[in-house]
Structures are given as C-alpha cells and as structure tokens.
Amino acid sequence: MTIDGFAAPPALVEHARRFRAEGGTPATPRVAATVLLLRPAGVDFEVYVIRRVAAMTFGGMYAFPGGGVDRSDSQAHLDWAGPAPTRWGDRLGLAPDAAQAVVCAAAREVFEEAGVLLAGPDADTVVGDVSGDDWEATRQDLEGRRVGFADLLAGRRLTLRSDLLLPWSRWITPEFEPRRFDTYFFVALLPEGQRTRDVSGEADHTMWIRPADALARAEAGDLTMLPPTLVTLAQVAAAGDLAGVARAAAGRDAANPVTPHLDIPEHGEPRFLLS
Secondary structure (H helix, E strand, O other), X not given: OOOOEEEOOHHHHHHHHHHHHOOOOOOOOEEEEEEEEEXXXXXXXXXXXXXXXXXXXXXXXXXXXXXXOOHHHHOOOOOEEOOOHHXXXXXXXXXHHHHHHHHHHHHHHHHHHHOOOOEEOOOOOOOOOOOOHHHXXXXXXXXXXXXXXXXXXXXXXXXEEHHHOEEEEEEEOOOOOOOOEEEEEEEEEXXXXXXXXOOOOOEEEEEEEXXXXXXXXXXXXXXXXXXXXXXXXXXXXXXXXXXXXXXXXXXXXXXXXXXXXXXXXXXXXXXXXXX
C-alpha cells in the first residue's frame, strides 16, 4: 500500500472484470458510520479493533466498531451537546437531519459493539462505567431494536455528547461490490472510567493495538484488513499522538468521499487507486 493506492487481491480483480463484462448495475450504497476508539498507551496510543464473524459481510476482517444508519437514528427529539446538526451537516456534507442521523449512528454503534457510551448527564460530563448488568440489558435491548437510541438516552436522562466524536473521512465501496456502504469515519477518545467489552455477536475477537503495530501485522499477513481500515490506521499513526490526531481531525475533509477505483492496466499489476 502506498499513499496513492494499494494492490488489488486477485479474487477482487476477477470479480470486477465479471461485473464490467456483464454490464452490472452498481448497488446503492447504504449510509453507515464507524468509530476509531483511541486511548493513551504510555507516550503512544492504541486503537480498538474487532474481527467480524465469518458469516457477516467482510467476515474475518479486522475493522472498527460501526454499522449502517438505522431509522431510529433520525429521531429529532434528542438531548444534544456539541456542534449543532447544522454544523455537523457542514462538516459531513449533509442536510442537518441526515448529519444528526450519522452522528447518532456512530454513537449507537460504538455502544452496541464496544460497550462504550458517548453520553452524559449534561453537556460537560460523561457517564462512568456502563458495564453493569442493568446497562448490559439496556445495550441488548438497543442491539435487538427493542428500544431506540434516543429513547435509551431519554430514559436515562442523558445527553448525547456529539463533541466527543471528531469527523475523519468518508469512504464509498467500489461499484462492483454487491453490498456497498457510504461510510463516515470518526475518531473518539475512550471516556475516562469506561472500558471496552467484547459484547457484540458480530465480532469473534477484539483487541487494543497501536496503529503502527496493526499495520505491521497486516503487512505480515497476521491481520486481515480492508483498504479503508489500513489507510485510516496509517493516517492516525502519522499524527504522532492523541493531540496530533485531534489537530489533524480539525482540518480533514469528511464530506468528499474516497472511492477506490480499480485500475487494470494492459501491462502491469492491477491496483486500487484512491480518488
């Protein structure tokens, strides 16, 4: 992988060739959100990754907690702290209601898949440990869609801390893939007093790891990751430290999507190019 692109696996190349030869129609991408949870690790920092179960889309791949935007994420009646939905819309290139839904999805998914809740009693605080049995029952109700995220927060008299999420990037799955996602990437610092938990049935392994170590293990073939994960890990690693990540996030373009394009030259190796 280089800054301009990355090698294309042979199976994907053949898949793309068939798609083009058959005149396939691209699937409509589903809007999604994913969160890089970060925490200090001495003078460095670590990121939380999960490995999707084999039966899922992108099964066997290490990724960050995340998933598709749900209808309940669009609920307007939500106690909200941080940038207003209109400002989020400016950053994400979306209408305010759509931006609110993406931010809610990011916070909801990180609670569902990692047991971390980016909310607090007011605009200046965050809840502490949410690993007790009562919280776990609430998380399961949310994951099972027996309660919406806004209702969960209202029932606990909590405010969504949208300011704890920093927009990072946006990726759209290549056109030849049968399941496509329009995914907004965020970074967030693990709140003090909270801890990640392996609670989601969508993952069979989780871990905290330094971004540079994750990249080295991926290059060695020890960890399998899709290009958006690899590129994003390289970007946050290049920021140096957590303060550097926050500074970098402030200036990043999270509205214009990166859509990998498969270049199959007449001579030479096929490569995904970032555009």
